[in-house]
Amino acid sequence: MTLVRHELKQGRASFLIWTAAIGCLLAICIFLFPEMKGEMDSVNELFASMGSFTQAFGMDRLNFGTLIGFYAVECGNVLGLGGAFYGALCAVGILSKEEKDKTAEFLLTHPVSRKRVMTEKLVAVWLQITAMNIVVYAISVGTVAAVGEAIPWKEIGLLHFAYYLLQIELAGICFGISAFLRRGSAGVGLGIAAMLYFLNLIANIADAAEFLKYITPFGYCEGADIVSNGRLDGVMVAVGAVIGTGGILIAYRKYTRKDIR
């Protein structure tokens, strides 16, 4: 586990910054809820009358007057985008940075198999994403309690679990991409996360594009569906698991044969 420890140390600053940023934004959103709750009739009307925009964010199926309705849209977007960016950034540079920073010559001339290097790096990515989600979940639940609202444990738990799965899937995809890159990985990771986010918005707006929900992991993170169904869509999660696992397998296939220059 030498490399896991090493990667956790290397990623510590990024972990602290992203966790603090997402945690703070979630806490701010939740702190705004009591104030907005009193004005919910007008807010609901406003949000329900924004056409495609309303549909895109599932606001036509959620009640903003409830904490969970508000949480699913506002906090869901913060956690969805922030978490996706962090997960993608963690994974997309984890292999490519060795060549970019010319440290591959140091690492890969030690008696460590490439498979072990990849496995330990992948474990480090998972640990960082998991730790970020635990801290953010604790901040969210704590903030809900602090503003005096009843905690909708099941719904909040499901929402956070869905976004955790999203980050793990995205990390798998980006891990696969990282094996091919030799430099400049951050833009690729952020671009993929943003593209998958917008694919979900398109799927929400246009019926003809609904199949996109099965491609993007944001499909099974739809707050309105999770809150109203009380569960995640198993098919979408399964497709996501296949895509994420595919990314990891491709990474192993590529990186174990890759010429390190």
Add this chain to the structure above:
Amino acid sequence: MEIIKTEKLTKYYGKARGILDLDLTVAPGEFFGFIGPNGAGKSTTIRTLLGLITPTSGSARIFGKDITKERESILQDTGYLPSETSFYPGMKVKDILKLSADLRKRNCGAEAKSLCERLELDVSRKAEELSFGNRKKAAIVCALQHRPKLLVLDEPTSGLDPLMQKEFFDILRERNREGATILLSSHVLSEIQRNCTRAAIIRDGRIIACSSVEDLSKTNAKRITVHGSVSLEHLSGIRDRKDSENSLSFLYSGDMNGLLRALSAGQVGDLTVTEPDLEEVFLHYYEKDGEKV
């Protein structure tokens, strides 16, 4: 059993040539030099041997083990010093040395301390704050601290001051005496001549000569330096002629009696006849399409 043995080792980068049909043998305990100009294939050879790149064809064995199938086992007893040294950002030298030892699952603390003292390396400083030479020293300690049986050194002295170069080669000679095999790739031919027992010269991806350093330096040409005035116009076998105000110097591989006659006909104040150094021989391997001088 040879420490390094390659058979028709070939590497292409797409259509670009890396190395071609490379046959190389390094025996146990040898201090072996590897010489060649930029782009000749030295680094490709080293990177292939260390498993960083996969050969296109041919085979190579280190300690009798296949480089593609038993890479980890080979690297456990190999120390590698790259020509350019890069470390992870934010890490102190002592953390880098510890990481390197941990990756080998060895406790190298005592050896690392001794090497750092000899090379005057401050382990409490961050790697990115170090000068090029001090980063090189950190890489040297990484390569040596586990007391490897094989040392692969790629341009090891670049960035080291003369005193440190001397200390470094003292350490290498000690290790060599203790039984370690050393593959030294270098442009500094005097280093090869001083330290290596055998050497190979690589050009355009192929080994064009491989022999003892003594044999490589041996040539039928002599470096002749004459102070005075002589006419050499009718002599053949003169190369690399350098004229100065009252002297001239040239490599001579022609008839020695003819040279003596020419010298006796002129006014010679002083005369020296020396063996050409490896540098001169090496240059001729390139100028003369691989023919020996």
